[in-house]
Amino acid sequence: MKSKVKSTIVFFLCLIIIGFLAYSGAYGVTLGGYELKPFSKVITRGLDLQGGVSVLEEIQGKNVDESTIERTIELLSLRVNKLGVSETVVAREGKNRIRIDIPGKFDAKEVTDGVAKTGELKFVGPDNKTILTGKDVKDATASLDSQNSSQAVINLEFNKDGTKKFSDATAKFIGKKITIYLDEEVLTDPQVDAHITDGKAIISGNMTLKEAQRKANLIKSGALPVTVKPVQVKTVGASLGANALPLSILAGEIGIGLVMLFMLLYYRLPGLIADIALALYVYIVLAAFANIGVTLTLAGIAGFLLTVGMAVDANILIFERTKEELKSGRTIKASIDAGFRRAMTSILDSNITTIISGFILYSIGTGSVKGFALTLIIGTILSMFTAITVTRTLMKLAANMGWFNHKQTIGTFGVHDFRKGVVK
Known part of the structure; x- marks a missing residue:
């Protein structure tokens, strides 16, 4: 009885904490003069989400040493900052190219003339x-x-x-x-x-x-130590960028909502627990983006949504293994432990191969490909944490509370025999 009461308190305390984090991430919260800003205000958005100019400069000349390239990037950064625009990005791309992303600026000629001149x-x-x-x-x-x-x-x-x-x-x-x-x-x-x-x-x-x-x-x-030449200039209009963000958010909400609905209808209580873990996963990933300084682009959003599907896929593997253990005659608690343990190999294999692919894409990719790869890597790593740790903890708490003792709560897990505590 004490174990049931303790599990109930811990379970609902977890729900309250996760609910608070989800609300603060979506809408922001002010507590005692300290403000938790919503993610929409703290995550840096790429050009395709807010508009601006992207210039890819190529260093002219052969056998340019690394120190010269670094000084060139430093000088270009100084010139870009003179434009008075926040959230600018000046980064090396490939062997001899430098990408300059300037949100909020839409005069490509002004940018190219201003940052790539010889200087004095x-x-x-x-x-x-x-x-x-x-x-x-x-x-x-x-x-x-x-x-x-x-x-x-x-x-x-x-x-x-x-x-x-x-x-x-x-x-x-x-x-x-x-x-x-x-x-x-x-x-x-x-x-x-x-x-x-x-x-x-x-x-x-x-x-x-x-x-x-x-x-x-x-x-x-003194001046730019090498000559740079723009090889690609891309302008994203303000209206296009402004429309892209709400549409991307809507697509994400629909996608995540449908995944949660499927889990709830198909697995019932285990599906609800997976949805709770998924809500925490979304918060943790977005918090990581904000703290690491990830610049979120359309490709990055695609990578993030892909990891949401992978997080749910891990839960499905666990639930199906748990169902097999129940059918073999194990008790609920033993089946949950065995389900997680036996699904671990498949989860690790699929996620590790995805992470390796992400690192390869990030190391050899450019522009939006890097953004996709970075969000994919971060999301995949964190999805393993929520699927393996958070879902398991909540499942065991629910089992201790006796919530799996009713056949209506376990969806497609099977038909429960209340006397023996097993599934036929």
Whole structure:
């Protein structure tokens, strides 16, 4: 009797928690001044769901080293951020291509002209005259300040021409600032504290090592270190993107709803338990998308819905194995344990092969294929957790409460013999 009461309390406590999570994920909740935002506000949406411009730039030239490509991506990121758009994506694609996704911008020419131009790095004195350019910079690195280990500095080294120009400027502007510009944007404006004649200077200030490294890379690059050429430009209209999202959500709701209805009608109480686990699964997956920073696209939604079907498929394997154990004469609890144990091999085989396929797609795919693969991998991993752990726990709690002692609750499991506690 104590076990039944305890199982009942735990079961309904699980229902309350899962129900709260599902509601907060769908509509958001405010508790004591702390707001849990709905997933619609925290998950980053791709261009095909909100509209914008996608540009695929190709690096011109052969045998470009990795450090040069990284500096190019850093510079392109800086230029894209100047457009004032949030949720931009600048990422390497393949061996020598860089994809730039800018949501909310619809002038493709403005984007391509703005991010792929050669650019110019220049040192400007307080008299607004250019002292030297990026061509005069030999090297720029970042390091921790020897006198203050909590602060970082930028170490500059100039070539022969740059050394002479910088020496003349520092002699002229002691106590004044020399501003370093990149594409008319101020990178830093340090004050000249001494006459520097050896072509080596240190820029100090309130900088973290990461920030100093970023600025050093930009100064060292001077401008884009390589020429990039747009090989693909795609514009998704605002109205098309706006229509795609609600239609995608509707398709997802219908698909998940039909799956839940089938499970409920065919398996009854076990199907209801599978539906509860599925609701938790949807929440966990979307929470993972939000925390990892997944950019959700139409292809990603397709991958997510595919994993929903796989999560239910695992439950079906478990229920069918449980049914076979019941027919062999085992008790309800023993059948549940055996059903989960014997279905495990099939579940692991199917899911592991799917995960391997997802990793292959992600490693060699591009664009929307990567989005599909990422959502597929995350969803498949989490589906195993809910199917194996959550469903099993709820099934055992329901069995302890005696809910499987009535033939009306077990759907197609068989005809129950109440005296023997087995299924004929």
